[in-house]
Amino acid sequence: MTEKSPVLLRLTSLRAFAALLVFLFHVRYDGVFAVPGVAMGYTGVAFFFVLSGFVLTWSIPASMSKRTFLRNRFARIYPAATVLAVCSFLLPIPGFGQGIGGALLRFLLLQAWVPINSVAFGGNSPTWSLSCEVAFYVALPFLLLFLHRIGWTIKVIVSVAYFLLASSFVAVVALHGLTAPWLAVFAYANPLVRFGEFLLGVVAALAIKNGWIMKVPLAAVLIGLSVLGLALTRAYPLPDAILTPLFLAVIVLAAQRDLQRPKGLLASRWMVYAGEVSFSFYLVHQLVIENVGHLIGHGGLPVAAVDFLVSVLAAVLVHHAVEVPCQALIRGRLSAARSIAVHPEALAD
Numbered sequence: 001m002t003e004k005s006p007v008l009l010r011l012t013s014l015r016a017f018a019a020l021l022v023f024l025f026h027v028r029y030d031g032v033f034a035v036p037g038v039a040m041g042y043t044g045v046a047f048f049f050v051l052s053g054f055v056l057t058w059s060i061p062a063s064m065s066k067r068t069f070l071r072n073r074f075a076r077i078y079p080a081a082t083v084l085a086v087c088s089f090l091l092p093i094p095g096f097g098q099g100i101g102g103a104l105l106r107f108l109l110l111q112a113w114v115p116i117n118s119v120a121f122g123g124n125s126p127t128w129s130l131s132c133e134v135a136f137y138v139a140l141p142f143l144l145l146f147l148h149r150i151g152w153t154i155k156v157i158v159s160v161a162y163f164l165l166a167s168s169f170v171a172v173v174a175l176h177g178l179t180a181p182w183l184a185v186f187a188y189a190n191p192l193v194r195f196g197e198f199l200l201g202v203v204a205a206l207a208i209k210n211g212w213i214m215k216v217p218l219a220a221v222l223i224g225l226s227v228l229g230l231a232l233t234r235a236y237p238l239p240d241a242i243l244t245p246l247f248l249a250v251i252v253l254a255a256q257r258d259l260q261r262p263k264g265l266l267a268s269r270w271m272v273y274a275g276e277v278s279f280s281f282y283l284v285h286q287l288v289i290e291n292v293g294h295l296i297g298h299g300g301l302p303v304a305a306v307d308f309l310v311s312v313l314a315a316v317l318v319h320h321a322v323e324v325p326c327q328a329l330i331r332g333r334l335s336a337a338r339s340i341a342v343h344p345e346a347l348a349d
Helices: 007-029 041-059 065-091 099-107 123-148 152-175 181-189 193-209 216-232 239-260 269-296 301-331 336-342
Strands: none
Touching: 007 239, 007 269, 007 301, 041 123, 041 193, 041 239, 065 099, 065 123, 065 181, 065 193, 065 239, 065 269, 065 301, 123 181, 123 193, 152 181, 152 193, 152 239, 181 193, 216 239, 239 269
């Protein structure tokens, strides 16, 4: 397996679809335009978490030190997240009004640990998921050491058991109507709860590296479980857990297809580029939606189209003006392009 495996290209492209799903959800949630079929678009973040675990585990060279890995992760997310945090204070919405403590936590990407709505989701609200990712990044080198020391049966049991335990907690909160505000925030955003999704991606990547192949019957079972679960309940935020088996199947099948047929639409240059820019798109889209609405008013498909266009342009700007040069600077490479070629885990979330 080489570090330039095309599986990274295809899975990177999938991030663009997940980012678009989250965008469409926020367009609907913010009352701009009622896009059909995206009421559960927030589950795109669960897809990101599974994908992140898979891509990082797939691409990290065994020789990479913990220090280098964490430096690369810092270079990947902190510069753009910091710039957008500053922008969120300067723009009319949300502006600076969330409190110094909450603002500091958001700058440090620690906000998801605090089960208070205005802290976890304040400012540039989508960055709560980066708070989870930071926790996953810190845990991953130690997690891989542990997983490499145990057998495959135990790997599967540990990952599935953790996911089911976390999902059971979410189910209790969602289905029993527990109304304490902090519980709802904890069940949706806390890194300990969301770690199960990341862990499944990690173990799936290790399995494929070891030669395992997901057969059609297993994929059908995973997809069927998600379909059945949605038929039974869509109580927020339980669909995150319900759809995770489907997301896992999609990611694994896409990876396997890349190994067999590396060419195709998802591996095309423009789709890969869309996947690379999707991180910036994810960071900017909520601020764009809120501030475009503030300037020209909410409502209607034309406004939603403006939101999308401005989000794309802003994402391209942030990607090339912040992400790429900062990665080059922090990693000490001649260029971010060369850095990504040497360390393809830079393409992961």
